[in-house]
Amino acid sequence: MKVKKQMLSLKAYEPGKSIDNVKKELGLTKIVNLASNENPFGCSKKIQEALQAISNYARYPDSRAEDLREKVANHLGVNENQLLFSSGLDEMIQMISRSLLFPETNVVMASLTFPQFRHHAVIEDAEIRDVPLKEGRHDLEGMQIAVDEQTSLVWICNPNNPTGTYVNETELRSFLEKIPNDTIVVLDEAYYEYVTAEDYPDTMKLISEYDNLLVLRTFSKGYGLAAFRIGYAIGHEELMRKLDIGRLPFNTSRFAQIAAQAALTDKEFVKESSERNFEGLQQFYAFCKEYKVPFYPSQGNFIYIEPDKKPEELFQYLIQRGYIVRPIKDGIRITVGTKEDNEGLIKLLKEFLVNGTSNIKLTS
Incomplete structure (x- = not known):
C-alpha cells in the first residue's frame, strides 16, 4: 500500500463518546453529553x-x-x-x-x-x-x-x-x-x-x-x-x-x-440561545471561583477548566455518572448545557474535588 508518509503520523478524528455507546458500555439509562459544543436547546421550530x-x-x-x-x-x-x-x-x-x-x-x-x-x-x-x-x-x-x-x-x-x-x-x-x-x-x-x-x-x-x-x-x-x-x-x-x-x-x-x-429567519431563537448560554457560563464561573478552579472566561458555548487533579481521572469520574465532557491536554472542556444539566455536572465536580478519585473504574 502506497500511502503519503505524513499520513502515518496521524490518527482519524476521534469524536467524543456517543450517548448510545456510553449507555451500553456503562449500563446507564440517562446520559448528558457536554462534550461536543452542540446547542443544548435544539434548533428553531x-x-x-x-x-x-x-x-x-x-x-x-x-x-x-x-x-x-x-x-x-x-x-x-x-x-x-x-x-x-x-x-x-x-x-x-x-x-x-x-x-x-x-x-x-x-x-x-x-x-x-x-x-x-x-x-x-x-x-x-x-x-x-x-x-x-x-x-x-x-x-x-x-x-x-x-x-x-x-x-x-x-x-x-x-x-x-x-x-x-x-x-x-x-x-x-x-x-x-x-x-x-x-x-x-x-x-x-x-x-x-x-x-x-x-x-x-x-x-x-x-x-x-x-x-x-x-x-x-x-x-x-x-x-x-x-x-x-x-x-x-x-x-x-x-x-x-x-x-x-x-x-x-x-x-x-x-x-x-x-x-x-x-x-x-428565526433571530429570536439564536438570541435566546446566546442569552441562556451566558447564564450557564455564570453558573460555571461561580463554581470555579468558589472552589478555586482555574478557568478562562469564555465567549463560546463552552468553558475550559484546569483542576489540580488529572483531567482523565475527572473525565472517568463524570462519565461513570452519566456526564460526558472533553479532556484536552491539561484541562477539561465543558459544553454549557441547560440550567439543570449544568447544576448536575457542577454537583459532581464538587464531589470529585472534595472526595478525590476513589472508586473510579477506568474505561477504554
Whole structure:
C-alpha cells in the first residue's frame, strides 16, 4: 500500500463518546453529553416546517446553494460572490488547506487550538509553526514573528477552541497590518453567535479592508444545525473563486440548504440561545471561583477548566455518572448545557474535588 508518509503520523478524528455507546458500555439509562459544543436547546421550530416541503429526493442539490447564498449575503451585508459553502467547517478547513498548502509552505497557528488546522497541514506536508497561547489567548505578536515569505496560512480561532478566549478588534487590526498580503489569515468564527464582548472584531467590515482575510462561520453551533453539516466562508471574491476550484460538487445537501435558510429567519431563537448560554457560563464561573478552579472566561458555548487533579481521572469520574465532557491536554472542556444539566455536572465536580478519585473504574 502506497500511502503519503505524513499520513502515518496521524490518527482519524476521534469524536467524543456517543450517548448510545456510553449507555451500553456503562449500563446507564440517562446520559448528558457536554462534550461536543452542540446547542443544548435544539434548533428553531421553523426548521421542521421548512423540511416538510422538500420532495423529489432523486435530484441533486443546487451545487452553488444559490437561494441560501442570497439570504446569507443579505444577512451579512456582503456580495454573493464573497461566499463559499461547505459540509460543516471541517470540510472548509480541508478545502483551504488542500488549496493553499504544499511542502514548500508553512502555516502559523496557536499550539492549543482546533486540532483540524494541524491535521490538514500535516496531510499537505506543510511546515507547522506552533505559537504557545499566552494566558489562554492567541499570542499575536509571537505569531507575527513566526510569519515569513513562505507562510501561506495563519489560523486564528476566534473565540478559541478550547479556551473560549478571543482576539479583540484593536489586536486583530494591528496584526493584519503587519501580515504580507499574500499570506491568508483565516478567522474561524464558529462560535460567533455566542459572543458578548463589545470589542469583538467587526470582521465583515475588515474583509472589505484586507484582501487576505478569510472568515469562517457555521450553522452547527448557535443555530443548532450540527446534524446537517453546513458552514461557509466569507472573503475577497478572487480568493473565493480559487478556493471554489477545490470544492466537491454538490457538497451541501438540499436538506442542509433549506434548514439553514429557515434558521436565518428565526433571530429570536439564536438570541435566546446566546442569552441562556451566558447564564450557564455564570453558573460555571461561580463554581470555579468558589472552589478555586482555574478557568478562562469564555465567549463560546463552552468553558475550559484546569483542576489540580488529572483531567482523565475527572473525565472517568463524570462519565461513570452519566456526564460526558472533553479532556484536552491539561484541562477539561465543558459544553454549557441547560440550567439543570449544568447544576448536575457542577454537583459532581464538587464531589470529585472534595472526595478525590476513589472508586473510579477506568474505561477504554
